[in-house]
Amino acid sequence: MQFYIQQILNALQVGSVYALIALGYTMVYGVLSLINFAHGDIFMVSTYLAFFFSTWILGLAAGLNPILIFVATLLVAMSGTALLAVVIERLAYKPLRNAPRISAVITALGVGLFLENFMVAFKPVGPAPRFLPALIPAVNYNIGGVMVSTIQVVIIVASALVMILLDVIVRRTMVGMAMRAISWDKFIVPLMGIPVDRVISMTFALGAAIAAVGGALYGMAYTMDPYMGIRIGWWAFIAAVVGGIGNIRGAMIGGFILGFVEIFTPVFLPSTYRDFVAFSLLLVLLIFRPTGILGRPMAQKV
Amino acid sequence: MKRIFWKRWGLPLILVLVFPFTIVLPKLGIINPYVNLVLKYVGINIILTVSLNLVNGYMGEFSVGHAGFMAIGAYTASLLTVWVFPHAAGPFIFPLALLAGGIAAGIAGLGIAFPSFRTRGDYLAIVTLAFGMIVKSVLENLDVVGGPRGFMGMDKLTSLAWVYICVILVIFLARNYVFSNFGRGVVSIREDETASELVSVNSRQVKVLTFVFSAFLAGIAGGLFAHELQFINPRSFTILKSTDMLVMVYLGGIGSLGGSILGATVYTLTLEGLRTVLQQLGISQEWRLVVAPLMLVLLMIFRPRGIMGLREFRFLTPHDERPEALAEHRKQIQATKRAKEVLP
Amino acid sequence: MTLLHIEHLTHYFGGLRAVQDFNLDLQPGELVALIGPNGAGKTTVFNLITGVYRPTEGKIIFQDQSLIGRHPYEIISRGIGRTFQSIRLFKELSVLDNVRIAHYTRAGYSPWEAILNLPHFTRQEARVCQEALELLNIFGMADLAETTSKNLPYGQQRRLEIARALATRPVLLLLDEPAAGMNPGEVEQLMETILWIRSEFKLTILLIEHQMRVVMGIAERIKVLDFGQTIAEGTPKEIQNHPRVIEAYLGEEVAA
Numbered sequence: 034m035q036f037y038i039q040q041i042l043n044a045l046q047v048g049s050v051y052a053l054i055a056l057g058y059t060m061v062y063g064v065l066s067l068i069n070f071a072h073g074d075i076f077m078v079s080t081y082l083a084f085f086f087s088t089w090i091l092g093l094a095a096g097l098n099p100i101l102i103f104v105a106t107l108l109v110a111m112s113g114t115a116l117l118a119v120v121i122e123r124l125a126y127k128p129l130r131n132a133p134r135i136s137a138v139i140t141a142l143g144v145g146l147f148l149e150n151f152m153v154a155f156k157p158v159g160p161a162p163r164f165l166p167a168l169i170p171a172v173n174y175n176i177g178g179v180m181v182s183t184i185q186v187v188i189i190v191a192s193a194l195v196m197i198l199l200d201v202i203v204r205r206t207m208v209g210m211a212m213r214a215i216s217w218d219k220f221i222v223p224l225m226g227i228p229v230d231r232v233i234s235m236t237f238a239l240g241a242a243i244a245a246v247g248g249a250l251y252g253m254a255y256t257m258d259p260y261m262g263i264r265i266g267w268w269a270f271i272a273a274v275v276g277g278i279g280n281i282r283g284a285m286i287g288g289f290i291l292g293f294v295e296i297f298t299p300v301f302l303p304s305t306y307r308d309f310v311a312f313s314l315l316l317v318l319l320i321f322r323p324t325g326i327l328g329r330p331m332a333q334k335v
Numbered sequence: 336m337k338r339i340f341w342k343r344w345g346l347p348l349i350l351v352l353v354f355p356f357t358i359v360l361p362k363l364g365i366i367n368p369y370v371n372l373v374l375k376y377v378g379i380n381i382i383l384t385v386s387l388n389l390v391n392g393y394m395g396e397f398s399v400g401h402a403g404f405m406a407i408g409a410y411t412a413s414l415l416t417v418w419v420f421p422h423a424a425g426p427f428i429f430p431l432a433l434l435a436g437g438i439a440a441g442i443a444g445l446g447i448a449f450p451s452f453r454t455r456g457d458y459l460a461i462v463t464l465a466f467g468m469i470v471k472s473v474l475e476n477l478d479v480v481g482g483p484r485g486f487m488g489m490d491k492l493t494s495l496a497w498v499y500i501c502v503i504l505v506i507f508l509a510r511n512y513v514f515s516n517f518g519r520g521v522v523s524i525r526e527d528e529t530a531s532e533l534v535s536v537n538s539r540q541v542k543v544l545t546f547v548f549s550a551f552l553a554g555i556a557g558g559l560f561a562h563e564l565q566f567i568n569p570r571s572f573t574i575l576k577s578t579d580m581l582v583m584v585y586l587g588g589i590g591s592l593g594g595s596i597l598g599a600t601v602y603t604l605t606l607e608g609l610r611t612v613l614q615q616l617g618i619s620q621e622w623r624l625v626v627a628p629l630m631l632v633l634l635m636i637f638r639p640r641g642i643m644g645l646r647e648f649r650f651l652t653p654h655d656e657r658p659e660a661l662a663e664h665r666k667q668i669q670a671t672k673r674a675k676e677v678l679p
Numbered sequence: 680m681t682l683l684h685i686e687h688l689t690h691y692f693g694g695l696r697a698v699q700d701f702n703l704d705l706q707p708g709e710l711v712a713l714i715g716p717n718g719a720g721k722t723t724v725f726n727l728i729t730g731v732y733r734p735t736e737g738k739i740i741f742q743d744q745s746l747i748g749r750h751p752y753e754i755i756s757r758g759i760g761r762t763f764q765s766i767r768l769f770k771e772l773s774v775l776d777n778v779r780i781a782h783y784t785r786a787g788y789s790p791w792e793a794i795l796n797l798p799h800f801t802r803q804e805a806r807v808c809q810e811a812l813e814l815l816n817i818f819g820m821a822d823l824a825e826t827t828s829k830n831l832p833y834g835q836q837r838r839l840e841i842a843r844a845l846a847t848r849p850v851l852l853l854l855d856e857p858a859a860g861m862n863p864g865e866v867e868q869l870m871e872t873i874l875w876i877r878s879e880f881k882l883t884i885l886l887i888e889h890q891m892r893v894v895m896g897i898a899e900r901i902k903v904l905d906f907g908q909t910i911a912e913g914t915p916k917e918i919q920n921h922p923r924v925i926e927a928y929l930g931e932e933v934a935a
Contacts, residue, residue, distance in 0.1 A: 132635075151625050315461065515788075523772070535847050668821065
């Protein structure tokens with residue numbers, strides 16, 4: 034029994050990160066009908082931003098309150114990543130707004146790969162895996178036989194807070210309403226006085242900032258390398274599709290489902306089967322229910 | 336009389352005459368091993384590009400997992416030459432092994448064809464991506480073929496001569512397909528799938544044919560690739576490989592065989608050229624990997640159709656499809672049948 | 680033998696009823712028009728006949744065989760041709776290719792024969808090319824054979840669509856607003872064309888059209904739809920004075 038609770042906790046931890054990243058995919062798809070394949074790599078960049086900033090700060094003032102450093106790292110990572118996402122959107126995606134979808138998707142693929150290989154080639158980064166310095170004391174508590182670490186708690190709680198915040202933003206603010214409006218009808222919206230370009234940029238920025246939270250948290254619990262975008266990004270993408278791409282709550286649900294897949298697959302199968310299970314899940318879903326769990330069906334007019 | 340002879344048989348004759356050189360030049364060392372290698376890669380890449388162009392260019396679909404078909408072809412062909420047949424038989428079995436690899440890949444192509452009946456666009460892209468990942472994942476888990484460590488032991492059966500023959504055959508077959516009823520059906524699906532069905536095109540048949548044929552070609556390229564490197568592992572067939580293929584297709588030109596040849600050649604030579612340039616400048620080779628994605632992005636923004644987008648070289652167009660032939664035919668009809676002009 | 684028999688055809692899109700209890704009997708050689716305000720369900724009827732949608736209820740029987748549940752390309756191969764409300768040519772293809780594509784099921788060779796460039800394939804390709812060019816010639820468009828279809832003027836594009844539909848050798852031709860966007864001169868020509876191809880190709884024609892001149896000019900029978908229901912049926916004269924028809928188009932006050 035304890036074993037399962039332990040695993041559920043682990044699944045929640047991993048699932049939270051997936052959910053955070055999945056949100057970025059889903060939000061961008063909602064406003065642009067574009068699958069931003071570069072998102073996973075944007076997440077990767079965020080972890081490196083967190084890494085460089087925190088190591089730099091620690092180098093300068095090791096005595097500072099670690100919570101402060103953590104928060105500062107988070108903010109820097111979030112803003113830096115948001116900036117990167119907006120730059121990418123303006124340079125690479127905006128010119129293709131009216132082009133066939135295929136062009137935009139391929140471009141997204143290209144941008145992602147560009148980021149990966151750039152980080153590998155860029156000397157200060159390089160392909161070797163790294164750890165984020167432990168900004169949150171990694172203390173483990175034993176609660177009734179189940180090991181709970183502070184980092185775990187922080188990840189789960191922080192993610193939950195972010196998701197609630199996002200839900201509020203989307204449902205209660207003007208920006209959120211604009212985002213939703215654009216996802217329903219891209220052409221009418223500008224006629225209603227909504228600055229479409231700005232809303233789209235803000236969507237990208239928001240999605241990236243959220244991913245950066247996931248990035249900073251992830252970096253503290255696991256190692257990072259330039260190719261992590263592929264592994265984690267693709268899993269988060271599957272999460273978004275599973276939940277119903279374009280649907281924010283779906284992304285959250287999808288994230289946790291994938292978290293469970295990741296943790297529970299090795300229980301029943303050799304761990305090398307994880308990728309296989311995840312991608313097979315994706316394939317099966319796409320064939321039988323392409324719009325995911327919470328997605329809306331699409332109709333075609335002849 | 337002589338002109339007609341040259342028009343019809345000129346190109347095939349040239350191709351046949353060049354063939355002996357592909358055997359002799361490398362053997363005599365006139366072409367050094369490095370150039371030989373690059374030429375072989377150009378050839379393999381041409382086949383890969385033609386393969387992907389059929390699906391992405393001509394049919395307007397979106398396959399991002401073609402590396403998976405290449406992997407299946409590579410592994411199948413290698414298993415045959417290493418396990419099933421004695422090494423001495425290698426050179427004779429090689430075409431069979433390649434064919435088997437192609438057929439295995441073609442069968443896998445069915446796996447993508449069926450989902451394509453109901454999904455299009457980005458969703459099909461994801462399906463193909465998932466397919467590519469699954470192939471890679473399965474191969475990593477099959478310890479019997481080496482798992483993540485890979486498979487080796489192949490003889491270097493891929494000679495310049497074999498690559499030459501394969502490239503010519505592939506282009507011949509692809510050309511015939513493209514300029515046929517089925518090829519027109521492929522393009523009509525790209526233009527307007529519903530309308531094409533409503534003018535009698537059996538879109539399911541066309542999709543199955545195209546995916547299977549395309550996968551078959553990729554499988555052949557995979558077999559050639561495996562017997563050049565003499566070692567293959569799942570990591571050779573990731574999305575990076577698929578991206579290479581995408582760049583070559585979109586660079587050379589979608590919906591064009593000549594474009595495929597151009598794209599593959601330019602891209603392969605550029606990357607090799609970069610290798611030397613970077614070496615001279617003392618910059619690490621890892622920067623080469625940045626080139627492909629960057630090119631892809633720039634292409635999509637500035638010239639998504641590629642160099643030869645939707646156009647074709649004369650020498651690759653069958654004689655009856657060339658403008659002069661069509662004009663001839665047309666004039667014939669206009670002369671013999673009086674035009675029942677309904678409207679002036 | 681009744682060429683096309685449609686009985687109690689009803690179709691819902693989710694909760695929206697697009698067509699209700701549509702009935703039609705077409706005899707060979709007839710020219711029947713389907714009219715009604717926008718959104719009345721006329722194109723939906725065409726889509727149902729040609730298999731784009733599967734009807735919620737009803738029967739569609741063509742030459743004594745049911746069409747329900749069949750794929751569009753099967754239905755087209757059985758002898759039904761169709762044009763579209765908005766032109767749906769294959770824009771990047773040449774005029775000739777647009778027509779040749781319609782020969783898909785009648786090309787007469789297998790994929791193998793095509794890929795290997797066997798003589799049988801070459802012969803059949805020549806035949807297809809011949810037939811396509813002859814058809815274009817009849818429409819006076821042979822000179823334009825190699826033009827990319829998107830570069831044709833609007834009127835020519837409409838004619839090409841009709842030529843392409845004829846290339847499928849139909850027995851029944853469904854024309855969806857063929858006169859849309861045409862000026863009066865072109866409309867006159869179109870009316871002549873339709874009558875001419877009917878006799879020349881021995882067709883039965885079902886026509887959707889908004890331009891009353893066309894409808895009153897060439898239709899032998901007219902069915903009027905409104906909100907998916909058939910509100911009137913009869914000869915042009917009868918329909919012209921039918922109160923419900925006038926009401927549907929122009930509103931209640933005018934009818935009264």
